[in-house]
Amino acid sequence: MIVAEAPSPWWQPGRHADRRPRLLLRNRITAAVRAWFAGRDFVEVEAACLQVSPGNEAHLSAFSTEAIGASGARTPLHLHTSPEFACKKLLAAGEPRLFSLARVFRNRERGPLHHPEFTMLEWYRTGETYETLMRDGADLMALAAETAGTRRFAWRGREADPFAEPERLTLAEAFARHAGIDLLRFVGHDGTTDRDGLADAVARTGLRVAADDTFADLFSRVLVARVEPHLGMGRPTILCEYPISEAALARPAPHDPRVAERFELYACGVELANAFGELTDPVEQRRRFEAEMDEKARIYGERYPLDGDFLAALALMPEASGIALGFDRLVMLACCAGRIEDVLWTPVAETAP
Secondary structure, three states, rough: OOOOOOOOOOHHHHHHHHHHHHHHHHHHHHHHHHHHOOOOOOOEOOOOEEEOOOOOOOOOEEEEEEEEOOOOOOEEEEEOOOHHHHHHHHHHOOOOEEEEEEEOOEEEOOOOOEOEEEEEEEEEOOOHHHHHHHHHHHHHHHHHHHHOOOOEEEEEEEEOOOOOOOOOEEEHHHHHHHOOOHHHEEEEEOEOHHHHHHHHHHHHHOOOOOOOOOOOHHHHHHHHHHHHHHHEEEOOOOEOOEEEHHHHEEOOOEEEEEEOOOOEEOOOOEEEEEEEEEEEHHHHHHHHHHHHHHHHHHOOOOOOOOOOHHHHHOOOOEEEEEEEEEEEHHHHHHOOOOHHHHOOOOOOOOOOO
């Protein structure tokens, strides 16, 4: 049996020389992105990585620590999974347009498209709709490609034209086209969901259905297995109008209360960005967070605290739209790299199995 040798560490001179062209290209794309935002009157902000709450989505896992005061008192803190809470507090404080190139941290995530520490490009526009963010995302893909000197994005045999007008597809259209499921049939106008009805529809597609699957579990399974492999092929795809139960921090769409002002941007089958018409109702946001933490406790046996300051700031926050883009993934596609680590200057060392 032939055993493949593990790659040499990233800091070995020979391997660094191989990686260096992509890393320098990353720097050029970073500079181009900063110039793009500066030209549109955005202010760059830096969010503290240590936060009271790392985020309140059920399936996001944080790195946690303690702050030790002069008296020896210990306060639990967490490395943020996104700069979102801090950025929205700045919107409440009066910043009209801001962006952040933030180092963020997510535990239990490692693979070709995931890394425990990575860079999130996040930006917000007050008084503007999330359709404006769709245009922003398209412009930044073209900017990254132009800076890289390429006419195509590529990832593991899949290609997309970053200069092409993105396809716009609702979740209802995507589920019907790729899975044969009438998704909104199982979502009520009051936001309730028909888990059993969706389970029957999912089972008919040949996907596994477990007795303890929630509506969200089934929705995600179809999205990952049947829909995402078809997105962003040939040209980018904007996948929009998520069911309100999958709204996270997004507000309901004015034309249909069953769906939310949320979209995700895909290229080459890779999710690049997640965007919202921002929810500013602190009562509804608290309800959603508590439901997410109940689900986290059910699955993982843990929960994270809510950030009371964030919920208080929502009451002052103006109407806004915001988007989070995986900057490393954008660079990876522009460089035609196979793994996210190929475009990180100093990857985090692998842990033992």
